[in-house]
Amino acid sequence: MLRGLDIRDLLLIDRLSVEFRPGLNVLTGETGAGKSILLDALGFVLGWRGRADLVRAGADTGEVVAVFDLGAEHPVRAVLEDAGLPGGDELILRRTVTADGRKTAFVNDRRTTGEVLRALSDGLVELHGQHDDHGLMNPRGHRALLDAFAGHDGLVVAARAAWGALSRAEGDLAAAKAAVAEAAREEEFLRHAVAELDRLAPEPGEDAALDARRRLMQGAAKVGQDIARAAQALGGEGAEGQLADALRWLEGAAGRAGDALDGRLDAPIAALGRALAELSEVQAGVDAALDALAFDPGELERVEERLFAIRAAARKHGVAPDDLGAHADGLRARLAALDAGEAGIARLTRAVAEARAAQGAAADALSVSRRAAAVALDGLMAAELPPLKLDRAVFLTRVEAGDPGPDGADAVAFTVSTNPGLPPGPLDRIASGGELSRFMLALKVCLTRRASGLTLIFDEIDRGVGGATADAVGRRLAALAAVGAAPGGGQVLAVTHSPQVAARAAHHWRVEKRVAGGQTLSTVVPLAGAARADEIARMLAGDTITEAARAAAQALLAG
Numbered sequence: 001m002l003r004g005l006d007i008r009d010l011l012l013i014d015r016l017s018v019e020f021r022p023g024l025n026v027l028t029g030e031t032g033a034g035k036s037i038l039l040d041a042l043g044f045v046l047g048w049r050g051r052a053d054l055v056r057a058g059a060d061t062g063e064v065v066a067v068f069d070l071g072a073e074h075p076v077r078a079v080l081e082d083a084g085l086p087g088g089d090e091l092i093l094r095r096t097v098t099a100d101g102r103k104t105a106f107v108n109d110r111r112t113t114g115e116v117l118r119a120l121s122d123g124l125v126e127l128h129g130q131h132d133d134h135g136l137m138n139p140r141g142h143r144a145l146l147d148a149f150a151g152h153d154g155l156v157v158a159a160r161a162a163w164g165a166l167s168r169a170e171g172d173l174a175a176a177k178a179a180v181a182e183a184a185r186e187e188e189f190l191r192h193a194v195a196e197l198d199r200l201a202p203e204p205g206e207d208a209a210l211d212a213r214r215r216l217m218q219g220a221a222k223v224g225q226d227i228a229r230a231a232q233a234l235g236g237e238g239a240e241g242q243l244a245d246a247l248r249w250l251e252g253a254a255g256r257a258g259d260a261l262d263g264r265l266d267a268p269i270a271a272l273g274r275a276l277a278e279l280s281e282v283q284a285g286v287d288a289a290l291d292a293l294a295f296d297p298g299e300l301e302r303v304e305e306r307l308f309a310i311r312a313a314a315r316k317h318g319v320a321p322d323d324l325g326a327h328a329d330g331l332r333a334r335l336a337a338l339d340a341g342e343a344g345i346a347r348l349t350r351a352v353a354e355a356r357a358a359q360g361a362a363a364d365a366l367s368v369s370r371r372a373a374a375v376a377l378d379g380l381m382a383a384e385l386p387p388l389k390l391d392r393a394v395f396l397t398r399v400e401a402g403d404p405g406p407d408g409a410d411a412v413a414f415t416v417s418t419n420p421g422l423p424p425g426p427l428d429r430i431a432s433g434g435e436l437s438r439f440m441l442a443l444k445v446c447l448t449r450r451a452s453g454l455t456l457i458f459d460e461i462d463r464g465v466g467g468a469t470a471d472a473v474g475r476r477l478a479a480l481a482a483v484g485a486a487p488g489g490g491q492v493l494a495v496t497h498s499p500q501v502a503a504r505a506a507h508h509w510r511v512e513k514r515v516a517g518g519q520t521l522s523t524v525v526p527l528a529g530a531a532r533a534d535e536i537a538r539m540l541a542g543d544t545i546t547e548a549a550r551a552a553a554q555a556l557l558a559g
Contacts, residue, residue: 001491002042002125002455004067009059010044011037012513012522023506024481025493027524028535033511034522035495039127039459042066045095046125047105047117055099057519063096068124068455076123080107083116091124093117127457128440137427143370143412146397149447150373155366156407162362163406166355173348180341183334190335193317197328202310207321210307217300224290231286240279247272359404366408371399374412377446384442387476389469390435393417395442396424414443437461441473445480455491456480462498471559474504481506499539503556508532533557 007016012034027035043050045064055062068091070076080087086108094106095117105112107120147156183190234240247269254265314321337344374397381395394417402411415424418435427439441461462473481492496502508527513520527535533553534545541549 001069002066002493003069004065005038005042005045006063006065006067007038007041008063009056010041010054010062010064011056012520013037013041014056014059014516014519014521016522016524018509018524020491020493021507022481022491024478024504025491025507025509026502026505027493027495027509027511028497028502028539029511030513031497033513035511036459037522038511038524039457039495042125042457043127044097045093045117046121047095047114048121052101054097059099061096061098063094066093067091068093074123076120079116079119079123083107083112083119085110085112085116091120093120123454125455125457126444128444128459128461139413139426142397142414143407143410145414145447146370146373146377146399146412147407149377150369152366152369152373155362155369159359159362159366159408160406162355162359163404166352166359169348169352169355173345173352176341176345176348180338180345183338183341187335187338190331190338194328194331194335197313197324197331200309200313200324202313202321202324204322204325207307207310207314210303210310214300214303214307217303227286227289231283231290234279234283234286240276240283243272243276243279247276363404363408363410367399367410370408370410370412374399380446381442384445384476385438388438388442388472389465390418390438390442392420393435393439394424395439398424437463437465438469438473441476441480445476455493458492458494458496460495460497462494462496462501466498467500470498470500471504471556474498474501477501478504478506497539499536499553499556502536502539503553503559508535510535 001022002020004020005016005018007013018038027038029035040050040054041064044054045066068076070087070089070091076091077087080091088108092106092108094109095103097103103114105114105117107116147153232238236244250265250269250272254261254269257265310321310324313324317324317327319327377397378395385391385393385395396415396417398411398413398415400411400413402409414427416427416430416439417424418430424430427436437460441458444456444458458477461477462470465473477492477494481490494501494505502508509524510527511522511524513522515521525531533550536553536556537545537549540552
């Protein structure tokens with residue numbers, strides 16, 4: 001329930017605070033007094049898109065604060081929780097706008113966005129007038145309204161889930177078919193590439209090893225010549241033979257000399273023996289090096305052929321030589337997918353068929369419930385129309401086959417016939433202005449029976465009607481306010497020019513214009529007692545209030 005509205009420096013309002021109450025609240029006043037400004041201000045704080053020039057002339061910033069009471073089960077509490085905003089029994093919305101158009105919004109003193117405000121407004125206020133273009137007047141919204149009336153949320157959720165499952169199954173099947181088609185287009189290449197790579201059988205690190213072996217063999221000729229010359233210099237025809245001869249000669253000399261040399265050849269002979277031992281190790285190493293350099297002349301050709309084949313394959317497939325094995329595994333996987341594709345497509349096709357059957361069953365269940373709800377709504381409307389002086393009118397909710405979608409496969413439209421014998425047609429094409437207002441009111445009554453804590457706002461719902469019809473509208477508005485589900489009772493706000501409607505209000509405000517400091521400002525004055533009777537008399541008689549008008553006003557208030 002809307003408890004209060006506080007407006008600062010907005011349009012023609014400098015300072016205004018209005019405390020609304022449960023029941024039927026009416027706003028009256030002369031044309032141009034500024035009644036629509038209150039709705040503009042409320043729409044602004046609720047995040048609705050409206051006029052841009054909101055800040056009062058001469059002010060820097062405009063501000064609107066709206067305070068709502070929330071029941072324990074109010075649906076707005078879930079919106080607050082989803083948005084991470086503080087909750088409670090009281091909801092305070094505040095929104096400011098600067099002269100250059102910058103807007104800032106707060107919910108319970110926590111900064112938020114206009115999108116969050118609009119999400120909250122859906123559960124707080126229902127306005128007839130500004131939003132009927134995407135509500136009662138727009139057939140595209142009739143299905144959602146019928147669903148809300150039916151209260152079959154579980155069936156709607158099930159239908160959406162079934163549609164989502166069907167969409168995913170169809171997506172999986174389409175992706176599988178596309179993958180198989182793509183693989184089929186390159187099947188010949190895949191099979192040739194896999195066979196080629198299988199024959200090549202490259203190993204990780206093989207490219208580097210082959211390159212090193214190739215370089216070694218390419219340099220072996222020059223290196224081998226030097227090592228061979230060294231081996232010859234060290235061998236029997238070179239250093240080894242000469243050292244062996246020298247050792248033999250010294251040993252022979254030492255033996256013939258006996259004690260004459262007093263052992264002077266012993267040390268040279270020992271050193272020469274050690275030199276021969278070291279020389280033997282040198283020869284062994286040189287021989288090993290020569291063995292390492294020895295290769296089959298055809299090996300270099302074979303190494304180069306394999307190295308070039310690996311590098312050519314890497315260039316062909318656009319990968320590093322060491323990644324050829326992994327690339328081959330990927331190609332094999334694509335071939336396996338192709339080979340298994342038909343079986344997979346058959347499985348996914350069965351899954352799509354099952355999902356489509358489940359979606360059809362969910363949509364059928366929703367259709368059955370919608371048709372039952374349509375009959376119930378039509379029955380309620382039949383009871384609502386006579387009190388609104390539409391005794392001969394017929395309201396019919398059409399539920400027909402439509403395009404399948406997340407919300408089932410029904411097309412829903414609210415239609416009316418205002419003259420016997422004529423077929424029902426769209427609301428906005430069949431009903432006149434006055435009739436349309438009353439149809440809208442009757443629909444509001446029926447469609448908001450399940451609303452919890454919703455403030456209903458009617459902007460001149462009584463336009464085009466008068467007399468007994470206007471009185472019927474007033475009585476229905478009062479009855480609608482009395483049966484609401486908001487804490488402390490229902491709440492209806494009505495902007496009206498009809499004295500019959502104003503007389504049925506539980507609370508009455510008059511919107512006035514005044515001139516202060518050379519500026520025209522609007523204000524709202526609560527009315528009670530004689531002041532209220534005078535306002536209704538003014539609405540009956542015009543600027544000059546007669547005693548007869550006062551008596552008629554008292555009669556309306558008493559009636």
